Amino acid sequence: MTSKSGTFTGRHMAAIFVGGFAVVIAVNLFMATRAIGSFHGTVVDNSYVASQKYNGWIAKAEASKALGWQAVPHRRADGRVVIETLMVPAEATLSATAERPLGTRDDTPLAFAPAGGGRWVSDKALAPGRWQVRMAIRAGDQAWAGEAEIR
Structure with a gap:
């Protein structure tokens, strides 16, 4: 059986699924890096x-x-x-x-x-x-x- 051009397949869904998670993970990593690098908090010796x-x-x-x-x-x-x-x-x-x-x-x-x-x-x-x-x-x-x- 051949696939028609323009048909939405399982591969398309998998690519969307993986791409969505990749974007979320990339944004989270970027935000965590910025938060750790910019917030110094209140520093006390003890x-x-x-x-x-x-x-x-x-x-x-x-x-x-x-x-x-x-x-x-x-x-x-x-x-x-x-x-x-x-x-x-x-x-x-x-x-x-x-x-x-x-x-x-x-x-x-x-x-x-x-x-x-x-x-x-x-x-x-x-x-x-x-x-x-x-x-x-x-x-x-x-x-x-x-x-x-x-x-």
């Missing part, structure tokens, strides 16, 4: 010791929130970071670390000088792109910490 400090970190976060201080960072056209604060004492000091949330680790410590009106300006500019800014404000024995994303 996860057990870090877990023992967890309740202390929560207590500090609650004390920080109770102060009522607010800080909102944004980037100027020249790349320097400006943090606008609310209810922060005039004698406070502010510092921050800017980190890349994805890709290659690129942590940049920033020092700030008061610019008046509750504004603080960083000592250096940040490269273009997405940054996670971890801020720390101290005034006497009071301490506040927070983080925000800037683009």
Whole structure:
């Protein structure tokens, strides 16, 4: 018996089946490689010791929130970071670390000088792109910490 041209056969179905699985496997391998290569997570020297400090970190976060201080960072056209604060004492000091949330680790410590009106300006500019800014404000024995994303 001869096969007519244009007839769908078992070989066609097998090729579609194998091709579909090949595409799914290739995409999964690509996505897994990208995920492993770009996510650095939170790195600690010893996860057990870090877990023992967890309740202390929560207590500090609650004390920080109770102060009522607010800080909102944004980037100027020249790349320097400006943090606008609310209810922060005039004698406070502010510092921050800017980190890349994805890709290659690129942590940049920033020092700030008061610019008046509750504004603080960083000592250096940040490269273009997405940054996670971890801020720390101290005034006497009071301490506040927070983080925000800037683009």
